[in-house]
Amino acid sequence: MDPSPVRPPHRTAARPWAVRPRPDAMAALSAARGVVGDLRDGLAGSGARRAARRMRRLLGARGLALADLAGSLAWAGRPAGDTEVKALIDAVLHAEAASGRPPLVAEPLFANGELAGALVVAGPVRPASVRKAAAWVADALDRCRLETSAEQAAQAELRALRAEISPHFVYNALTVISSLVGSEPDRARELMTDFADYTRYSLARHGDYTTVSEEFHAIETYLILQRAVLGERLRVQVRVAPEVLGVAVPYLVLQPLVENAIRHGVEARAGAGLVQVSGEAEGNDCVICVEDDGAGMDPARAKAILAGRGSPDSVGLANVDRRLRHVYGAWYGLVVETAPGAGTRVVVRVPRFQPGVMP
């Protein structure tokens, strides 16, 4: 019996034998490219039916179906008999080899050497063409798998790039706290709490994004601890406009910048230094500046650092730069404004809303 068609038959299906492969090479090329795009989500994805339609036109078959491992079919053109096809697919998936004979053939599809599904072709198509078509679909599936794993690799890299607490800082902070336990136990307890708070935030591994508000909270605790270490040498100003507090940003993008500012603006010299952190909205963007009034540097050196060719201990900046570009696109990197003797200002600019970036 004839199964009820999923969609009305294609108009050329009325004269099935009149359908011939198009001789136009460019059309064939664009159809082949289209198939690759359609199969981006695999055989079970939403593009499978579109891919089947393209393949059918390319082969000039009466009907063509793509089956995944579960045996569910995406038909294009006139479907063949239900029971017949089912038996054929079962045979192909079990034997992992081509089965059937014209006008109904099925070829297995392999992606990365593993069985991924089957291609069913109904109509007068040469078996060699069907084999080639199956190989093309398999290649497309391969490619989509590679793309997925590349995406996963990029995500993993992003996680790996997340800033780590500097051991130097942990050691200094704990030393200062222990020195205060005897003389100022209350202050020591507060600092201990701050330290716990800070480590909790830095070591947290939930999600990739947080809010500007949380980031500022983290750098404030960090600055309290640094002030305990450096004493009066560190002067700090943190100012943030309320419009940007809710903006989503990647975890720990500010802390490395502040750490950098303290290292180059305060620790590197004898006197006191001022570190300013400010956040404000500029139209649809959120602009965060971290500024120190230290020695500054040659702009060429800043460029080298951003490119990752700096000294090993200043890897933080390049790291943040790469993460920002990865999340927001090539235009949204760090901007470093500096000159010898003029201090350093690092500017982070992120859009206030970016699809997919959610705390």
Added chain:
Amino acid sequence: MGPLLAVALLVLGTLLIGLRGVAAMRTSSDFLVASRRVSPLLNSAAVSGEYLSAASFLGVAGLVVKDGMGALWYPVGFTAGYIAMLILVAAPMRRSGALTPPDFAEARLASPALRRLCAVVVLVIGALYAVPQFRTAGLVLSAVSAYPYWVGVLVAGAVVSVTLVLGGMRAATYVQAFQFCLKLLLFIVPAVWLVVQAGPEVRHDAVNPVAFTHFTRETPVSFQVDVTLRVAEPVRVETPGGGAALLPGEHRIDAGRTLVFPEGARVPEVRGDEPLNGAEWRRPLLDLEDSGHPLLGTWGVLLATALGTMGLPHILMRFHTSPDGRAARRTAAVTVVLLGVFYLFPGVYGALGRVLVPELYLSHATDTVVVALPAQVDTGWPGSLFTALLTMGAFAAFLATSLGLLLVMSGAIAHDLLPGGLRRLRITVVLVAAGTVLLALPATSVDAGVLVTWGFTVAASTFCPLLVLGIWWPRLTAAGALTGVVTGLLTTSGAIVAALFGPPLSGLTGLLVTQPAPWTVPLAFTAMVAISLRGRPAPWSRAAMLRLHLDEARLRPPPSQNRPR
């Protein structure tokens, strides 16, 4: 000179706050600014500050003088919009993280085409909303000084551009909240003074209006736009160049002229605009264009304003400042109260204006009624002082709203429409300001309230269905949303173009063209639902809906035990 001085003072103040930027909100403690989140009250003051435009400050009272007490439905709709926003949109929109409707379209339906379309709609709404602001600023500046209208508009444009480039792009919450308090103060105090100073006779007349048929005193009328007057009885008017007699018939009066009508003369009619008699003026419904359908006309305005508020891009942006969905909802609730207080007073100005300066409708200048009143009540220095204060308030209203609108329009161009990376927001902003000035120059004859209501109508027929269905209906598809927004945009802009440039229509057709909301809003909703039902929603639409409706606390880890002291 007084009013101009007041405006200069206001602009200087705004510039200073803008230049100082975040420094203006610095606290004694350098730390813990971040954890001090914006309270709903402060944020709703900022929302109201951004929302109360020149159309609210001046336009509503002008419409009351022109269309009667029924015009008070405008502020009812302007305020009721926040109730619709509170119930339907505020919290889910905040949870989506979206800053503007184009952002929301992308976040909910992942369609770049829809995003660009929404950016175009933002531009249309922004233009319809910003042009009357510039127009009113120009009118007020020329009314209080001797300069012509176009100088006023150019000055307004220059002031806005300079403010934007020198730090106005921060859209600072504190500045807007301050602007709201300033406006509220500058609106209420003169109103009370006017009522007290006007005397018992005027107060009686104000609540028992009569038709404006004869000039009760020698009245100068200065025309800012070309007007055609229809004179029934011969009347001798004084002009700066000497006396002249207006014979019965139609007379074209050029812009820039001033005619002084003698006491007791019959008031000429403005072609296409019948003066209201006392009973009509008192009627609590809006009979727009004398269509004979006051109830439908009122509903049209109410639908447009109440549903359009949620689609105003510069207002939605303010809700992004709320820390979470719950705070956004509270902000909307408090805003209803704040606006309710403000909108008690346009009626006062309107009723007094009807008695004291009814001749303004002859020159199409009813929008200036608020600033014209103090001089009628008191000719001494208190009158000048209050004129200056009201001009300052009107300019503050113009400045606050225009800054937000220009920013959101240039954001739509630089962020959503132009391809590429970091765009030059500063240049775009100045270009958009220049474009708005160019549009405002020929817009003198259209009332601010009418243009703004059209802006609301476009928002109600495009963004309202998009936001409401996007938030509450999981089956919405990108194709459906596109169709609905296109339908709403084309029908409303078609109606607006027809109303502006088409032949004069009357009766029901005329009403449905000038107030298209009663049919365009349902049409846009229907188109969106019908096309969505034909397609299949994206597989992740359930997840996207959950994101909009689940409390943030469920999605985030529990807060730290040791919050800062």
